[in-house]
Amino acid sequence: MPQEKGWKSLSRGGVILEPGNARDYETGSWRTFKPVVDREKCINCMFCWIFCPESAVIVKDDKMEGFNLKYCKGCGICAKECPKKAIEMAKD
Amino acid sequence: MQDLVEIRWHGRGGQGAVTAAKIFAEAALAEGKYIQAFPEYGPERMGAPIKAFDRLSNKPLSLHSQVYYPNVVVVIDPTLIQTANITEGLADDGLLIINSPKNPSEIRSELNLKSGKVYTVDATKISLEVLGRFMPNTPMLGALVKATGLVSVEKVLEEIRGKFAGKLKEELIQGNLNAVKRAFDEVKGE
Amino acid sequence: MPKIIARTGDDAVAEAMRQINPDVVAAYPITPQTEIVQFFSDFVANGKVKTELLCPESEHSAMSACIGASAAGGRVMTATSSQGLAYMWELVYIAASYRLPIVMPVVNRALSGPINIHCDHSDSMGARDSGWVQIFSENIQEAYDNTIQAVRIAEHANLLLPVIVTLDGFIISHAMEQFEILDDDTVQKFVGEYKPEYSLLDAKHPITYGPLQLFDYYMEQKKQQHEVIKSASSVVLQIASEFEKISKRKYELFEEYRMDDADIGIVVLGSASGTAKTVADKLREQGLRAGVLKIRLFRPFPAAELANSLSHLKALAVLDRSDTFGGLGGPVFEEVCASLYNYQFPDGHKIPAVNYIYGLGGRDVTLDHIEKVYRDLEGISRTGKINNLIQYLGVRE
Numbered sequence: 001m002p003q004e005k006g007w008k009s010l011s012r013g014g015v016i017l018e019p020g021n022a023r024d025y026e027t028g029s030w031r032t033f034k035p036v037v038d039r040e041k042c043i044n045c046m047f048c049w050i051f052c053p054e055s056a057v058i059v060k061d062d063k064m065e066g067f068n069l070k071y072c073k074g075c076g077i078c079a080k081e082c083p084k085k086a087i088e089m090a091k092d
Numbered sequence: 093m094q095d096l097v098e099i100r101w102h103g104r105g106g107q108g109a110v111t112a113a114k115i116f117a118e119a120a121l122a123e124g125k126y127i128q129a130f131p132e133y134g135p136e137r138m139g140a141p142i143k144a145f146d147r148l149s150n151k152p153l154s155l156h157s158q159v160y161y162p163n164v165v166v167v168i169d170p171t172l173i174q175t176a177n178i179t180e181g182l183a184d185d186g187l188l189i190i191n192s193p194k195n196p197s198e199i200r201s202e203l204n205l206k207s208g209k210v211y212t213v214d215a216t217k218i219s220l221e222v223l224g225r226f227m228p229n230t231p232m233l234g235a236l237v238k239a240t241g242l243v244s245v246e247k248v249l250e251e252i253r254g255k256f257a258g259k260l261k262e263e264l265i266q267g268n269l270n271a272v273k274r275a276f277d278e279v280k281g282e
Numbered sequence: 283m284p285k286i287i288a289r290t291g292d293d294a295v296a297e298a299m300r301q302i303n304p305d306v307v308a309a310y311p312i313t314p315q316t317e318i319v320q321f322f323s324d325f326v327a328n329g330k331v332k333t334e335l336l337c338p339e340s341e342h343s344a345m346s347a348c349i350g351a352s353a354a355g356g357r358v359m360t361a362t363s364s365q366g367l368a369y370m371w372e373l374v375y376i377a378a379s380y381r382l383p384i385v386m387p388v389v390n391r392a393l394s395g396p397i398n399i400h401c402d403h404s405d406s407m408g409a410r411d412s413g414w415v416q417i418f419s420e421n422i423q424e425a426y427d428n429t430i431q432a433v434r435i436a437e438h439a440n441l442l443l444p445v446i447v448t449l450d451g452f453i454i455s456h457a458m459e460q461f462e463i464l465d466d467d468t469v470q471k472f473v474g475e476y477k478p479e480y481s482l483l484d485a486k487h488p489i490t491y492g493p494l495q496l497f498d499y500y501m502e503q504k505k506q507q508h509e510v511i512k513s514a515s516s517v518v519l520q521i522a523s524e525f526e527k528i529s530k531r532k533y534e535l536f537e538e539y540r541m542d543d544a545d546i547g548i549v550v551l552g553s554a555s556g557t558a559k560t561v562a563d564k565l566r567e568q569g570l571r572a573g574v575l576k577i578r579l580f581r582p583f584p585a586a587e588l589a590n591s592l593s594h595l596k597a598l599a600v601l602d603r604s605d606t607f608g609g610l611g612g613p614v615f616e617e618v619c620a621s622l623y624n625y626q627f628p629d630g631h632k633i634p635a636v637n638y639i640y641g642l643g644g645r646d647v648t649l650d651h652i653e654k655v656y657r658d659l660e661g662i663s664r665t666g667k668i669n670n671l672i673q674y675l676g677v678r679e
Contacts, residue, residue, distance in 0.1 A: 013381035016490035130457035154556030
């Protein structure tokens with residue numbers, strides 16, 4: 001997290017001037033439990049990718065490849081929504 | 093002209109009292125007066141009794157209240173003589189200008205008026221003859237101009253032409269101009 | 283050459299908008315503002331302006347559209363009255379917090395209920411804490427002049443704030459008076475071209491308007507608004523002096539009428555100021571030293587300058603065309619009292635000040651009403667005694 005700015009250094013009207021600066025906000029630091037995928041059970045249905053609120057599910061060549069732990073906040077939605085129970089939340 | 097002249101128009105919604113008040117003010121402005129023209133603010137409905145006002149002055153006008161003590165009252169619909177309190181607040185030396193086929197003396201006795209001046213003109217007849225319909229506002233303008241001498245009749249005719257050019261048929265504009273002139277000639281006062 | 287013409291207040295404001303030629307106007311009609319938008323739509327239809335005119339289904343949507351268009355970098359105007367402004371409420375605050383230089387003539391009309399279409403100031407006073415600059419107009423000339431100046435004030439690089447210009451419903455909006463209209467070219471040159479620093483349409487520099495700010499940043503954002511609107515007074519004066527060069531008409535934060543040697547004074551805003559001046563003139567002839575202070579800039583409130591101007595009075599009345607119901611009288615009275623409380627009088631004295639609530643829902647304010655106020659003040663200045671701190675003027679018991 002960058003140092004919080006005082007009122008004098010805020011942009012006019014709170015406008016965000018750097019596009020995509022949500023990337024700087026690493027929500028991975030919030031995590032207590034992390035998702036672990038069982039590749040045997042996964043059918044690459046992409047439910048986890050659709051539901052993940054932080055877009056932390058890594059997908060490559062139409063295959064679910066795991067989680068970006070810089071942004072995964074450990075909410076467990078992926079585990080809850082997985083139709084094959086292929087994701088388990090484990091102590092980080 | 094005295095420093096401030098206030099005029100109250102009585103008419104019914106749709107008879108053009110507000111338009112006449114505005115034309116009169118615009119003519120006065122063109123002759124160097126300071127002016128205001130405004131309706132009695134309200135939802136204007138066809139046929140409802142309405143009032144409109146003019147203020148003319150030789151000095152800039154800053155007053156923005158309604159008119160309570162008019163120097164001149166113009167009644168463009170004769171049926172209002174009985175129903176509206178047309179002489180309310182009228183100054184002792186005030187002018188009452190009425191659309192009526194009657195003589196000023198008859199009106200004076202009907203209204204029991206002891207002072208001021210009363211003018212009458214049959215604006216209804218003029219309007220029907222000249223325009224073919226009941227639009228008594230322009231003939232009453234002619235009567236007002238004659239009775240008060242506040243602005244020239246030429247300037248009023250000019251304003252009417254300017255206001256309606258391109259909006260009304262030439263025939264109708266000419267009719268309105270003739271209505272002003274006829275009323276100017278025919279108005280009687282005492 | 284400037285020309286003297288006779289128009290209604292709404293018509294004059296529409297003429298100012300034509301000369302300004304904004305990029306976008308989004309507005310919804312409401313009495314007594316309707317004719318502004320009606321006349322302006324004629325200009326759009328007849329190709330007199332290049333404005334994109336949006337007619338959304340409500341004032342809420344109209345202000346939303348204005349916010350979007352302004353954030354996209356356009357010069358944006360709208361106009362409203364009464365319930366329309368009330369219906370805009372949440373967006374009015376948002377426009378100010380985003381620092382969008384939208385200009386909005388407000389034709390003052392009473393808020394319901396009971397439903398009423400006539401003038402009082404309860405509508406714009408309801409928006410007094412929204413962060414908009416608010417400029418009041420006495421007559422048609424001022425409504426026209428203020429509308430043109432508002433564009434420059436709103437877009438001033440040090441400010442970038444939305445501006446409300448008021449005119450009294452019906453009394454000014456529907457009355458015809460003469461006023462001097464400037465040349466189209468002169469106005470165009472005066473307002474110049476608006477070059478926004480940020481624009482949502484600038485694809486090369488993508489930006490975000492309206493992010494979530496919680497307890498971590500919201501307060502800093504509000505402090506920014508608090509500070510920036512304070513600087514509006516100097517911007518208003520700077521633009522007024524530039525405007526004087528093209529119009530020969532002088533505008534300040536407030537107008538002092540026969541205040542120099544006045545013993546008793548009335549603080550008032552809007553069209554009743556002219557009526558008060560007429561009465562002051564008459565009472566002066568009778569030897570009463572009466573003055574009028576007409577507030578032009580209501581937001582930001584010129585507290586120190588105003589208190590200084592009133593400081594020599596022996597008694598003072600503030601006229602309010604709206605009530606705060608449960609507050610200390612009307613909103614202007616509250617501001618004036620607070621200003622005087624914080625003013626350092628050299629000898630520590632206090633000016634007796636009273637409040638009159640007048641003209642609600644279009645109740646006419648007459649010469650007699652104003653004269654009564656001055657007569658009351660004359661009594662107070664003699665005895666120092668206030669019998670009635672806050673009263674309704676011209677009301678039936």
